[in-house]
Amino acid sequence: MKKLGGMVGQFIAACIGIVIFGAIPSLFFTVGTEEGPLAMFFKTVKSILYSLVHYDELTIMMRGTEYKLYPLILEGALYSLTLILGALILAYITSILLTIGTMQFPKWLREKMKFLILFLESLPDILVVLVLQLVIIVLYKKTDFLLMKVVTVGDSQALLLPIICLALLPTIQLYRITVHLFEEELFKDYVLLGRAKGLHHTFLLVVHVFRNTAISLFFNLKKTIWFMLSTLVVVELLFGIFGITYYLTTYMAPEVFTFILLFLFVPIFVFYHIVKMIIERTIKGGEQSHD
Known part of the structure; x- marks a missing residue:
């Protein structure tokens, strides 16, 4: 249970890090807006979080036509x-x-x-x-x-x-x-x-x-x-x-970029930890049988 809690904590921390990473560029693109860098950053974070919840609303332009990012991706x-x-x-x-x-x-x-x-x-x-x-x-x-x-x-x-x-x-x-x-x-x-x-x-x-x-x-x-x-x-x-x-x-829109990063990160994270658990159990089982 302790290991599971640690894994969930790592997952949440990584997801938060990806969201922050996706919003960082907004700190440097405040020209022509009345908002300061921090206000723009938190506004972008809010927009990213909204997009992750309503991912079916994310769209991209490809060859002059608008497509929904999911399930295209x-x-x-x-x-x-x-x-x-x-x-x-x-x-x-x-x-x-x-x-x-x-x-x-x-x-x-x-x-x-x-x-x-x-x-x-x-x-x-x-x-x-x-x-x-x-x-x-x-x-x-x-x-x-x-x-x-x-x-x-x-x-x-x-x-x-x-x-x-x-x-x-x-x-x-x-x-x-x-x-x-x-x-x-x-x-x-x-x-x-x-x-x-x-x-x-x-x-x-x-x-x-x-x-x-x-x-x-x-x-x-x-x-x-x-x-x-x-x-x-x-x-x-x-x-x-x-x-x-x-x-x-x-x-490179923050909402699209962050969604794609998470779409890549989540299956890799899950696969890594499942295989890790299998290897640990296999090795422990091998050691017990040798004992």
């Missing part, structure tokens, strides 16, 4: 959330598999790989996306075989390549963190005891070390998700995707 939001979820799962699984493989190498080679990871992590996301698109196009020209769609056109949506592009840099980040966590665990007593009992190195990594680092790694996903959102803007732009970032960067 649903398709774009689902597309963007699919990309984020797919990229997150891909990055998480790939980073763990790479780490387990890396831990089979001698220490000197792992140090070399860490240096390479630092270099790859510094690459700009726009460069990574453009290079991958170029590789797919070159392969298509050489072999007449389109490995993956490189752009969204009409109803033909690119999905796999955007997910890979979105997952690349987060995979590198999580891989670096996972290697560090695994190396710390290898010096703990339970690993040394397992080695003394003759347990295989890979078995120790997969069954014991991974279980004890899973929570720490998952907590790092929070930072990775926010990093992904900045990359998502680039990915959707370069792939011609009319996802949620299109609405975020095109329609």
Whole structure:
């Protein structure tokens, strides 16, 4: 119950923060009005809160025609959330598999790989996306075989390549963190005891070390998700995707902007905490069964 209360408190605080963030620009746009910055700010907050309650009244202009934001935004939001979820799962699984493989190498080679990871992590996301698109196009020209769609056109949506592009840099980040966590665990007593009992190195990594680092790694996903959102803007732009970032960067009215931010935040928040609860219960159950 205490954890649930803390989660609800975090959710409310985050929503309040988003509303305030959406209203902040009004502090700087008071030219031509009789109201001061603070009065304009609170007026905007009131307008945002009203719009969130009466979200079905929010409208946007698109190609000279007025549309209701909801349910128009649903398709774009689902597309963007699919990309984020797919990229997150891909990055998480790939980073763990790479780490387990890396831990089979001698220490000197792992140090070399860490240096390479630092270099790859510094690459700009726009460069990574453009290079991958170029590789797919070159392969298509050489072999007449389109490995993956490189752009969204009409109803033909690119999905796999955007997910890979979105997952690349987060995979590198999580891989670096996972290697560090695994190396710390290898010096703990339970690993040394397992080695003394003759347990295989890979078995120790997969069954014991991974279980004890899973929570720490998952907590790092929070930072990775926010990093992904900045990359998502680039990915959707370069792939011609009319996802949620299109609405975020095109329609800047405080009420619309705040609604879209919350529309993106809420499912990510809920998904994160549900998975967190599942992992915690799974690990506790595993520890009890081992006891």
